[in-house]
Amino acid sequence: MDTNQRLRAAAEKLALTLAQGGMQRATARVMTALLYTGKESMTAADLREELSISSGAVSTAIKQLAPLGLVERVPAPGSRRDHYRLRQGAWSNLMSQQNALLTVMCDAAREGIDAAGADGVTGRRLHEMQDFYTYMLEELVPLIDRWREQYTAGTGGASAG
Amino acid sequence: MDTNQRLRAAAEKLALTLAQGGMQRATARVMTALLYTGKESMTAADLREELSISSGAVSTAIKQLAPLGLVERVPAPGSRRDHYRLRQGAWSNLMSQQNALLTVMCDAAREGIDAAGADGVTGRRLHEMQDFYTYMLEELVPLIDRWREQYTAGTGGASAG
DNA sequence: CTGAATGTTTACAGATCTCTGAAATGTCTA
DNA sequence: TAGACATTTCAGAGATCTGTAAACATTCAG
Incomplete structure (x- = not known):
C-alpha cells in the first residue's frame, strides 16, 4: 500500500513542525502517530513499533501529552494494555x-x-x-x-x- | 543603585521565558537588554559588555532579531558604531x-x-x-x-x- | 501467593545545539 | 591607498538535551 507510506511521511513531517514549535521530538511523533493512525486508538506497544522508539520514550511522551489535554487514555475493552487516542479538541x-x-x-x-x-x-x-x-x-x-x-x-x- | 539590579534581574527572567518559547538564549538576552535599557539605543559593544557575551553572539542575535522586525538598526549620529533599538510594534x-x-x-x-x-x-x-x-x-x-x-x-x- | 506481562523511572551515551575566540571582511578617515 | 576600527563569519569547545537500556513497580491470571 502506497497510501500508508504517504501517511507516514505526512505524519513525520508534521511531527517535525511540532518539534520546531518546542515540543519534544519523540512526543511530537507520538502525537502525529495518533493523529494519522487508521485505528480508533493505539497501545503503547503499537506506538513503540510504529515509531521504532523505546517503550520509555512512549511513556514519557504520553506523560507529557496527557496533562495538556492532547491525548487521553481510553478504557481498553478486554485488553490489559492501555489504549491511547487523540483527544477531541x-x-x-x-x-x-x-x-x-x-x-x-x-x-x-x-x-x-x-x-x-x-x-x-x-x-x-x-x-x-x-x-x-x-x-x-x-x-x-x-x-x-x-x-x-x-x-x-x-x-x-x-x-x- | 539597587534599581539597576532589579532591572537586570527582570530582564534576565524575561529572557528565560522567551528562550523557553523557542528563541535562542543569547538572542533573547539581547532582546530584553534592549527592552530594559535606559538608553534610547545600544551599540553592539554595549550589548557585549552588558551581557558578558562575545561580539559574535551579538552579531548573530541581531541577525536573527532584525528580520523578524523585533529590533532595528538606528542611524548613528556622529558615531561609527551601529546602534540598535527595540522596534515599535x-x-x-x-x-x-x-x-x-x-x-x-x-x-x-x-x-x-x-x-x-x-x-x-x-x-x-x-x-x-x-x-x-x-x-x-x-x-x-x-x-x-x-x-x-x-x-x-x-x-x-x-x-x- | 506466584509468575508473567505491561508500564514507569533513571543513569548514561549519543547527538544536537550554542557560544566563544580568532581570522576575515567591510567601512570610514586622512 | 593605507590604516584603524567595527562587524561578520566559522571551526571547534562546551553545555544541553534526548532517547535508550535496564532496573524497578504494578497489575492481573491462575
Missing part, C-alpha cells in the same frame, strides 16, 4: 497552553514597570508590551472558547465545517 | 511570526486529508485540525492588524493605553 487545547505564555509576558511587563517606573524610555517600552499582551489575552481566550462551543455543538464532526 | 511582530506556524499547520492538515481521504477516523481527525487552524488564522490575523492600527493611532506612546 486537542488542537484548541494546544493553543490554550501556548496562550499561557501570554499571561507570563503580561506579568513580566507589569513587574518590569514596577521596577523601572512608568516614565522614561524603559517604562514606555514596557507599557507597549503590557498593552499588547493584555489585548491579546482579552481577545484570544474568548476566541478559543467560542471555537469550543461552536465545535462541540456540531458534535458529529463531519458537519462541523 | 516588536511584540505584535513576534506574535505574527508565531502565527506563521498556524499556516503551516493548516497546510499540513489539508495535505493529510489529501493523502488519507476525508472519510474514516483519520480523515475526521484531520478535518477537525483543519477547521481549527483555519478558524484561528481567519480570526488572529485581523486581530493583530486591528491592534496595529489602534496603536499607531496613539503614536505618542505615553498616551497609547
Whole structure:
C-alpha cells in the first residue's frame, strides 16, 4: 500500500513542525502517530513499533501529552494494555497552553514597570508590551472558547465545517 | 543603585521565558537588554559588555532579531558604531511570526486529508485540525492588524493605553 | 501467593545545539 | 591607498538535551 507510506511521511513531517514549535521530538511523533493512525486508538506497544522508539520514550511522551489535554487514555475493552487516542479538541487545547505564555509576558511587563517606573524610555517600552499582551489575552481566550462551543455543538464532526 | 539590579534581574527572567518559547538564549538576552535599557539605543559593544557575551553572539542575535522586525538598526549620529533599538510594534511582530506556524499547520492538515481521504477516523481527525487552524488564522490575523492600527493611532506612546 | 506481562523511572551515551575566540571582511578617515 | 576600527563569519569547545537500556513497580491470571 502506497497510501500508508504517504501517511507516514505526512505524519513525520508534521511531527517535525511540532518539534520546531518546542515540543519534544519523540512526543511530537507520538502525537502525529495518533493523529494519522487508521485505528480508533493505539497501545503503547503499537506506538513503540510504529515509531521504532523505546517503550520509555512512549511513556514519557504520553506523560507529557496527557496533562495538556492532547491525548487521553481510553478504557481498553478486554485488553490489559492501555489504549491511547487523540483527544477531541486537542488542537484548541494546544493553543490554550501556548496562550499561557501570554499571561507570563503580561506579568513580566507589569513587574518590569514596577521596577523601572512608568516614565522614561524603559517604562514606555514596557507599557507597549503590557498593552499588547493584555489585548491579546482579552481577545484570544474568548476566541478559543467560542471555537469550543461552536465545535462541540456540531458534535458529529463531519458537519462541523 | 539597587534599581539597576532589579532591572537586570527582570530582564534576565524575561529572557528565560522567551528562550523557553523557542528563541535562542543569547538572542533573547539581547532582546530584553534592549527592552530594559535606559538608553534610547545600544551599540553592539554595549550589548557585549552588558551581557558578558562575545561580539559574535551579538552579531548573530541581531541577525536573527532584525528580520523578524523585533529590533532595528538606528542611524548613528556622529558615531561609527551601529546602534540598535527595540522596534515599535516588536511584540505584535513576534506574535505574527508565531502565527506563521498556524499556516503551516493548516497546510499540513489539508495535505493529510489529501493523502488519507476525508472519510474514516483519520480523515475526521484531520478535518477537525483543519477547521481549527483555519478558524484561528481567519480570526488572529485581523486581530493583530486591528491592534496595529489602534496603536499607531496613539503614536505618542505615553498616551497609547 | 506466584509468575508473567505491561508500564514507569533513571543513569548514561549519543547527538544536537550554542557560544566563544580568532581570522576575515567591510567601512570610514586622512 | 593605507590604516584603524567595527562587524561578520566559522571551526571547534562546551553545555544541553534526548532517547535508550535496564532496573524497578504494578497489575492481573491462575
